[in-house]
Amino acid sequence: MSDYRLYWRPGAGSMVVEAALRLIGAAFECVRIDEDSALHTPKFLALNPAGKIPVLELPSGQVIAESVAILLALDETFPEARLLPPHGSPARNVAVQWLIFMTANIYPDALRLYYAPRHTDDASPEAADAIKRQAIKDLDRDFAQLASAISGPFLLGSTMTITDVYAAMLADWHRPAMDLPEISDLVAQVLKNPAVAKAWHNHEYGC
Ligand SMILES: N[C@@H](CCC(=O)N[C@@H](CS)C(=O)NCC(=O)O)C(=O)O
Structure with a gap:
């Protein structure tokens, strides 16, 4: 194999x-x-x-x-x-819900911020700036929703899942998210895991 x-x-x-x-x-x-x-x-x-x-x-x-x-x-x-809790468990439903929330909302918000000109047929810098401003507002709203669901330090409490790693990755793309204590605590805890820290370092992430 x-x-x-x-x-x-x-x-x-x-x-x-x-x-x-x-x-x-x-x-x-x-x-x-x-x-x-x-x-x-x-x-x-x-x-x-x-x-x-x-x-x-x-x-x-x-x-x-x-x-x-x-x-x-x-x-x-x-x-x-145990990237995710076991099949059939209530905890798994929560972890998958927020994984999908992030891929359906926060990831595209970030793409609008980083690739703003792609999201309008108006080639003016003003149009791109308007896209960016809205993307930032959406990121702030969506991270606040995510933060409100975090039991602490991880989404589900004391056990890290891949949903937490996903959240940390996205927070690094929108640093104002780190002003939310639930998010900054989660990121700090996620980075204590050597496997995650290695991938984080390889990808030249900050934090
Ligand atoms: N929904 C996709 C998004 C993937 C995505 O947009 N990846 C970015 C990098 S983070 C990319 O490949 N960008 C290159 C481009 O769009 O030209 C996923 O979750 O994998």
Whole structure:
């Protein structure tokens, strides 16, 4: 059986996938993609037609894109690693709810902030600035909602799940989120985990 293969770039959402692979203890190799143009080659588009990172190639040869889909697939394959609480538990429902909340809301908010000109057909700097201002408001609102659900220090209390790592990654993309004590405490605790800290460092994250 060959290793997992993770397509990644510094600063990207591949951080949480690398952290998951390290938490599991799975063997993996990394394919670093720095240039945007490399995301639009026929070879990469065959892996992920959306031309986005992260992408994970499984030992079976199957390829999965979308960060949360990858995390759920890894959790299903390695339930003993407890990336998420056990199937059927109320805690799992909460962890998955907030994972999906983040991928459906906070991640796209951040993309609007970082890639503002893509989100308007008005090429003026003012239009991009308006997109950014709204993205920041949405990030503030969505992080406040997430913070209100955190039992402390982690989402579910004393046990870290991959949902916490996902939250920490997104908080690093919107540093005002760190002004929320629930979020800054969660990030500090997440970074005490050596597997997460290694992935964080490899992705050249701050905090
Ligand atoms: N919904 C996707 C979003 C992936 C995404 O937008 N990734 C960014 C990096 S964090 C990317 O590949 N950006 C390159 C681009 O859009 O050109 C996921 O959760 O995996």
